[in-house]
Amino acid sequence: MKRMVNVLHGIEDRLRPWLHAILQAVQMRLVTLLQWLRHLTGRRVWGLVTVLLCLSAFNGLFFASNIQTVMDREGWVRHTLTVQGRIDDLTIAITQAVATQRAYLLTGDTTYLPPNATSVQMIPADITQVRQLTSDNVDQQRALAALQPLITAKLAEVQQTIALRQAGNASGALQVVVQNEALHLTQRIQQGLRSMRGTENILLRQRDAAAQSALAEAITAFVVGLLVLIGFFIAAGRLTQIYLRQRERLAAERLTQLEEEQRLRQTAQDALSQRDQLFGIAAHELKNPLTALTTTAQMAQRLLAREPVQNPRLAALLASQTQQARRMSSLVEGMLDTSRIVNGVFTLDKKPVNIAELVQEVLNEVQPTTTIHTLQFAKPREPLWVQGDAARLGQILHNLLQNAIRYSPDGGTIVISLTTQEDAVILAVRDQGIGIPAEALPHIFDLAYRATNVRRYSVQGMGVGLYVTQQIAQLHGGDVRVRSTEGEGSEFCVTLPCLIPAPVANLPMSPTTHALPS
Amino acid sequence: VTLMTEPTHTPKMVLIVEDEEPIAIALAMIVEDAGFTVACASNGRIALTLIHQQQPDLIFTDLMMPQLSGQELVAYLRANGFTDLRIVVMSAIEKAHMRVPGADALLPKPFSLEEVDAILREFLG
Numbered sequence: 001m002k003r004m005v006n007v008l009h010g011i012e013d014r015l016r017p018w019l020h021a022i023l024q025a026v027q028m029r030l031v032t033l034l035q036w037l038r039h040l041t042g043r044r045v046w047g048l049v050t051v052l053l054c055l056s057a058f059n060g061l062f063f064a065s066n067i068q069t070v071m072d073r074e075g076w077v078r079h080t081l082t083v084q085g086r087i088d089d090l091t092i093a094i095t096q097a098v099a100t101q102r103a104y105l106l107t108g109d110t111t112y113l114p115p116n117a118t119s120v121q122m123i124p125a126d127i128t129q130v131r132q133l134t135s136d137n138v139d140q141q142r143a144l145a146a147l148q149p150l151i152t153a154k155l156a157e158v159q160q161t162i163a164l165r166q167a168g169n170a171s172g173a174l175q176v177v178v179q180n181e182a183l184h185l186t187q188r189i190q191q192g193l194r195s196m197r198g199t200e201n202i203l204l205r206q207r208d209a210a211a212q213s214a215l216a217e218a219i220t221a222f223v224v225g226l227l228v229l230i231g232f233f234i235a236a237g238r239l240t241q242i243y244l245r246q247r248e249r250l251a252a253e254r255l256t257q258l259e260e261e262q263r264l265r266q267t268a269q270d271a272l273s274q275r276d277q278l279f280g281i282a283a284h285e286l287k288n289p290l291t292a293l294t295t296t297a298q299m300a301q302r303l304l305a306r307e308p309v310q311n312p313r314l315a316a317l318l319a320s321q322t323q324q325a326r327r328m329s330s331l332v333e334g335m336l337d338t339s340r341i342v343n344g345v346f347t348l349d350k351k352p353v354n355i356a357e358l359v360q361e362v363l364n365e366v367q368p369t370t371t372i373h374t375l376q377f378a379k380p381r382e383p384l385w386v387q388g389d390a391a392r393l394g395q396i397l398h399n400l401l402q403n404a405i406r407y408s409p410d411g412g413t414i415v416i417s418l419t420t421q422e423d424a425v426i427l428a429v430r431d432q433g434i435g436i437p438a439e440a441l442p443h444i445f446d447l448a449y450r451a452t453n454v455r456r457y458s459v460q461g462m463g464v465g466l467y468v469t470q471q472i473a474q475l476h477g478g479d480v481r482v483r484s485t486e487g488e489g490s491e492f493c494v495t496l497p498c499l500i501p502a503p504v505a506n507l508p509m510s511p512t513t514h515a516l517p518s
Numbered sequence: 519v520t521l522m523t524e525p526t527h528t529p530k531m532v533l534i535v536e537d538e539e540p541i542a543i544a545l546a547m548i549v550e551d552a553g554f555t556v557a558c559a560s561n562g563r564i565a566l567t568l569i570h571q572q573q574p575d576l577i578f579t580d581l582m583m584p585q586l587s588g589q590e591l592v593a594y595l596r597a598n599g600f601t602d603l604r605i606v607v608m609s610a611i612e613k614a615h616m617r618v619p620g621a622d623a624l625l626p627k628p629f630s631l632e633e634v635d636a637i638l639r640e641f642l643g
Contacts, residue, residue, distance in 0.1 A: 285610075287610035289540070294629070295634070299631060
């Protein structure tokens with residue numbers, strides 16, 4: 001054991017600078033590892049911790065088992081040394097017994113007798129001990145068994161000669177001692193004991209070598225295990241670094257991407273708002289030339305009408321010019337309304353409006369513009385009040401009537417009705433025109449949408465009318481809905497919140513509410 | 519004799535203040551055709567000189583003009599004793615956004631012959 005400690009100390013001295021460096025590296029890796037662990041999900045953390053624990057536990061157990069082996073082998077070495085000690089004890093005891101016997105026989109000095117008796121007494125015990133200690137060794141047992149009768153004989157000779165001398169027969173005693181047989185016996189005993197000791201020496205060398213190699217193995221295994229652990233730590237640290245760097249790079253990339261996206265969005269928004277503004281300005285700037293165009297054409301018509309000789313072709317041209325100028329004005333209004341809605345500056349001047357009266361006024365304005373369409377409207381007797389912008393509400397009806405006229409190229413009756421439903425007013429415009437294809441119905445209120453069948457009838461427009469109409473209705477807290485069958489006509493229903501709910505019974509346009517009980 | 523032949527009542531006078539010449543010409547023609555005397559000014563400053571010289575009964579004025587704007591002109595006239603003068607403000611601005619204190623009527627562009635006729639009928643009768 002002491003040898004092993006010495007060996008370990010030697011190794012430690014050599015390894016200390018290395019261990020120091022390794023510990024520092026491990027500490028640093030541990031810090032990055034902990035940083036990494038914070039970023040990892042639970043499953044990965046436990047996986048890593050498990051791997052680390054397994055590695056450490058395996059290394060510890062392996063080291064412990066190796067140390068056990070080393071200690072076992074050291075035990076055998078100790079055992080051999082003990083055996084050698086007992087053999088030496090036996091040798092000394094025999095040598096002393098013979099020496100004190102000789103001295104007493106020659107001198108007759110009785111002081112030699114007690115040590116002689118002690119040695120003689122010790123010998124059987126020593127033999128027993130050696131036998132017990134070498135019980136696992138057949139060779140030694142055999143050698144000891146061969147020696148035992150010789151030793152017994154020798155001890156018998158010693159006791160016999162001492163007894164002779166004590167009885168006064170000194171020469172007889174000496175005669176026994178110098179006998180060839182007695183000398184030979186001593187020699188054989190000493191030879192046998194040397195041989196036994198030699199056997200133990202060989203064993204000692206073998207066992208010592210085994211113990212040394214076990215220790216070397218244990219240390220090697222431990223160092224290798226430690227290196228593997230350290231390697232794992234270093235790899236984990238390296239991975240952490242790579243992972244963190246990757247994360248940083250990804251974050252930076254994402255940020256750049258985000259900035260680029262924001263920049264693009266801003267550019268697009270700027271372009272859009274610039275476009276919308278330009279759109280508004282352009283529409284606005286068109287108003288001056290349109291004023292001049294409208295008034296000059298109308299004035300020319302007036303002057304022509306006063307001429308004594310009629311000129312129908314010139315009159316037709318001027319009428320067309322006036323009509324086109326009016327149309328252009330309404331297109332410009334549509335553009336401006338769209339621009340205001342899109343830019344969020346579409347404002348309403350809300351006041352209580354008698355919608356029944358307003359509808360009548362608009363119809364009076366629109367009826368003269370067509371000769372082939374009949375506008376049919378039964379004005380409710382009671383006023384119907386709506387909180388809204390009269391001009392804008394009129395615009396809704398204007399747009400719907402214009403569409404009804406435009407999309408009924410063969411003329412016909414256009415029925416306008418005004419009804420109430422709970423606390424809402426419903427203004428409906430029903431025509432018998434070309435109708436709207438089913439697939440177009442969900443889109444007709446979209447900006448710049450034009451149904452597929454309008455081209456067939458060469459009806460022109462920008463596709464802003466219904467968009468503006470819907471927006472105005474919604475700004476009044478209302479809604480516009482459509483029902484249409486292609487080829488049979490369309491019905492647009494504008495729902496507006498009623499300011500003062502009118503009694504339903506007074507509405508002639510809703511006869512269904514008076515269904516007779518059967 | 520010459521005094522006797524002079525008309526006993528001079529025709530009413532209309533001043534058109536408009537920097538857009540085509541509009542000014544068309545409007546002048548309409549007003550003249552309706553039997554009124556017309557004068558034109560291309561900005562508020564010239565308009566002021568003419569108003570002082572010729573004492574018009576009705577003014578058609580644009581809002582956005584160089585030198586003196588429509589609002590400034592109306593404000594000046596109302597502040598300087600021209601209370602009987604009828605003022606019609608023309609503009610490409612949406613009617614709801616035209617805030618001109620002191621104006622008698624608002625005429626959003628593009629307007630039609632009928633609208634001008636109606637104004638002339640209403641104010642000069």
